[in-house]
Amino acid sequence: MTAPRYRDPAAPVPERVHDLLGRMTLAEKVGQLNQRMYGWDAYERAGDGHRLTDSFRAEVAAFGGMGALYGLQRADAWSGVGFADGLDARDGARTAATVQRYVTENTRLGIPVLLVEEMPHGHQALDGTVLPVNLAAGATWDPGLYADAVAGAAAELRARGAHVALVSALDLVRDPRWGRSEECFAEDPYLAARMTEALVEGAGRAGVAVVLKHFAGQGATTGGRNSAATELGVRELHEVHLAAARAGVAAGAAGLMAAYNEFDGLPCVASRYLLTELLREEWGFEGVVMADGTAVDRLVRLTGDPVAAGALALDAGCDLSLWDDCFPRLGEAVERALVSEAAVDTAVARVLALKFRLGLFEQPLPDDRSATGALPDPAELGERVARASxxxxxxxxxxxxxxxxxxxxxxxxxxxxxxxxxxxxxxxxxxxxxxxxxxxxxxxxxxxxxxxxxxxxxxxxxxxxxxxxxxxxxxxxxxxxxxxxxxxxxxxxxxxxxxxxxxxxxxxxxxxxxxxxxxxxxxxxxxxxxxxxxxxxxxxxxxxxxxxxxxxxxxxxxxxxxxxxxxxxxxxxxxxxxxxxxxxxxxxxxxxxxxxxxxxxxxxLPVYYNGKDHRYRGYVDQSAGPLHAFGHGLSYTSVAYGAPRLSRTRVGADAPHLTCRVTVRNTGSRPAEETVQLYVRRLSGGTSWPRVRELRGFVRLSIAPGDAADAVFEVGPETLASVGRDLRLVVEPGTVEVETGPASDRTRGARLEITDSESATT
Structure with a gap:
């Protein structure tokens, strides 16, 4: 008898997914979109170890499997898990293996479960390494260092049997009254995008899939109030709040988490524009979209019906729920013709594809020979991030x-x-x-x-x-x-x-x-x-x-x-x-x-540096400017910046190659660790009102006392691009100033004319 195609590791992933989908009942399909259970409810203390609970077994039986299990190893005051009853470094992998073994051996098709864990700044588990928070990582302006630290933390997570890390990366600190500001890398889209790329790359070294939180615009909630509405227009969304998501998708993120906030009157988890038209049809994203915790249940206020709420989220483009009661009722939604089974199949296919790409069908249990030994110590790297921040x-x-x-x-x-x-x-x-x-x-x-x-x-x-x-x-x-x-x-x-x-x-x-x-x-x-x-x-x-x-x-x-x-x-x-x-x-x-x-x-407030340049004069009673500007940071020495120098070269028929150089001299008596920043400021042209300036590059220089060094920036289409009338990135003709300096409020510029022939869509 020929083995099922989905069991053939040599078969292409789309073929394996198609074969497995064809064997599944509707209930089993809905089970693959289910992430209802809190992971800490799946086990209980038994003597010196742990055993699976009856509620876990019942959840698996109800759907003939389980798509994902959140927070098996999470420990904190909310979960109530501590050292007395939780999973420490010794028990974590053992219990993860028990969960996986039960699911694969006690279901008809033996589909492994995705084990999903929080990794906001290290694995949120007992004995997990804790890194500095994202805002500290952003303060390093060092994506390479951060990627190394993430790789070490992700290796810990993977060694304990988990596969997917949930990490905040996409929100921006547009209002620091917001309590989740610490989860953001920056107020700036460019810096956040570079750190998001580093996050995805670092986790990938350890074989961990990353779901990036939160899509989209959550950092712009009114009044800095958590989960509140935003007053974003579509242009502000594209110019500021989508850059990190776009970078994360390009870097290979496995998934995005739909944010709590609403955009244009709809919660993000119900926004077909965000989750399907933009993310999938325009950006070509093929990964999973996960709801934030209980976000789908909140849609009942719109639909008046939990079954219809689940259908609304699925139709918008959500694939995997989190702790809600609505998504597990998608079978009813199909029976009531609120959503098609084909739509369910599409979401299930994405979840299954992720499981195949992670190798779960071939290696469902934790591997003691995982990459932890090949990666640097995350605790030591965490201290390096702390020093640099x-x-x-x-x-x-x-x-x-x-x-x-x-x-x-x-x-x-x-x-x-x-x-x-x-x-x-x-x-x-x-x-x-x-x-x-x-x-x-x-x-x-x-x-x-x-x-x-x-x-x-x-x-x-x-x-x-x-x-x-x-x-x-x-x-x-x-x-x-x-x-x-x-x-x-x-x-x-x-x-x-x-x-x-x-x-x-x-x-x-x-x-x-x-x-x-x-x-x-x-x-x-x-x-x-x-x-x-x-x-x-x-x-x-x-x-x-x-x-x-x-x-x-x-x-x-x-x-x-x-x-x-x-x-x-x-x-x-x-x-x-x-x-x-x-x-x-x-x-x-x-x-x-x-x-x-x-x-x-x-x-x-707001006081972020890259607001629209309306030539506002300021308040009567106090300055409108910040106490310390974005990019600011002093050292124990003194440095002097020269003027930026732009040079064009042309090789054959290629477009002109543009380089910006600036000389930085250490005029003090101690070594300088200088982060040289490149900004672009539009003076004329363009299809929208210009911003004061926008970060488009940074380089770190180590300069001995009395020495000088050049920071060199390649000024390509990505540096000069802006959001055009069709909301796509384009290099538009006009006059821009390319500026360099030690902070956003201390720059010197060189003027650049972009001709019609040099403008292009990126």
Missing amino acids: VTLLAHEGGVLPLSRSVRRIAVLGPNADSVARQTGDYTAPQRPGAGVTVLDGIRAAAAPGTEVLHGRGCALVGEDVTDVAAAVALAAGSDVAVLVLGGSSARSADTAFDVNGAAVTGAGTPSDMTCGEGVDLADLALPPAQRALWSAVSATGTPVVVVLVQGRPHALPGVEAPAAAVLSAWYPGPAGGRAVAEVLFGDVEPRGRLPVSVPRSAAQ
Whole structure:
């Protein structure tokens, strides 16, 4: 008897998919689109190990299989999973194998299940490596380093039996009041696109498929409110919010997750324009589209009927649900002629194709000989990302780097000695005693005999200043005070959660959470007690260095005695305190650059650098510009930029080749780690109102004291392209300025005329 074609690994994937689809019942097809179950409900503790639950077996039996299982190894306050009952590094692969073995051996067709895990900044599992959050990765402006770190984290995920990583990448920080700002790479589409490419490439090295979140425009929700509507026009969507998705698709992303927000009156999961016309028909995307958690169920408000809600999402282009009750009823939708079985087949084919491409039919169980040994240590790479992300925002008086002759250092503030507050949202519990806080890092880095004093000073939130006086006393007798302030996305057992895992905010906002999913702010200023501590310590006359551990840019206070230096460490990960200390003592140069503008106050939002150039004059009562501009970041040396130089060369009949060069000289006494930025500013021509300027390239230079180096940029169609009238990328004739500099507000330009003959669609 001839073996089924779908079991033949030598057969082309489309043939295997076609053969398998032809053997499936409607119920089995619907089962392949089912991701209803929480993974942590699939197992339970049994003695020293774990066993599958009856509810898991019932879910498999109900559909003759299971398309995907989300979060088998997820651990956090929402899932309620911890070290007492969860899957650690030892048990993770073993339980994944048990799940896979049960599904393949107890269903008619033996189709393996996709094991889907959160990997927002490392695998969100017990003993999983935690990387710095995306905003910190964006601050490195180093896609190569980030790709290496992702590869290591993805190898951990794959070794524990998972196949698909869910990673935020597509949202932009257009309003930093949004609690999920930490999940974004930047406010800028170009930088986000380059980091998204790196993410997909790095995960691919470990054989992990990536589903990119969230498609599309979620970072533009009104008022910075989570999951709210957007007021985007289609041009703004294309010019700003689709660049990272386009780059991720081109890089080989396996899937996209439809966002919660609505676009043009429809939730993204119900938008046929986004999920089918644009993504599939125009971009040619062949991967899967996944709904965000319970997003399909929300469509019942539109349809009045859960069966019709599932049909609406499927017809729009959604292939795989998440935790909802509507999609598992697609069989009823077919019977009621709300959707065709052919439409179900199309979605199932995409899910099956992903399983075939991942090799699950040939290797359904975790392989102990996976690529983990061939890839670098993700924990070490995470620390490298943390070092590269620390951004020196302000520096007066030469206090930094700290001298090792300093004999007394006061380390103060609510974030000085907390690993949890360094890790960000979507983080699994850490082993007791693990991690390096800023206080730990400074103690280890200081010279022997240095007295390092610690005082909390105040709580993270609220107005209680009871402990400020004790902190002031420590600072007054010290050579320098390091004040560690900022925010926290750390969840706890008493955090209240929505059905999708977002923190419940409002009257009863979780204490000590100032950031994270569901934790949006109206005011970006630091909490009152933190501001009081800053002012009081600054008033002592002791030099003050402020380190901000944060998941969003906070508006910084004006104090009578400003700090000698201000650094942003973002959420640098569990061992991030060591990275901060190395920068403070000058063991490494500060090389982070802002991936987002720092506002003066929430009242001036939006403040992103690449708004439309309407020649607005500003507010009467305060500046309309940011406190620190996108791309800003200081170093311990000084550099001088020359003017950009454009040159054209023509080889044979080829189009002219355009290059931009700028010379950067290190005029100081320490090594320079300089990120040279290339911007384009349209002066005339084009089919839409121009933006102030747009990032189109960056190069990092390492320059010894007294030396100079050239940053060289190839200025091709991708550099000069803009969105034309038909919403496609095109190089339009007109006058543009190609600008270079160390930040978006410190550039010098060279004018370039683009003729009709040089314009083209990209």
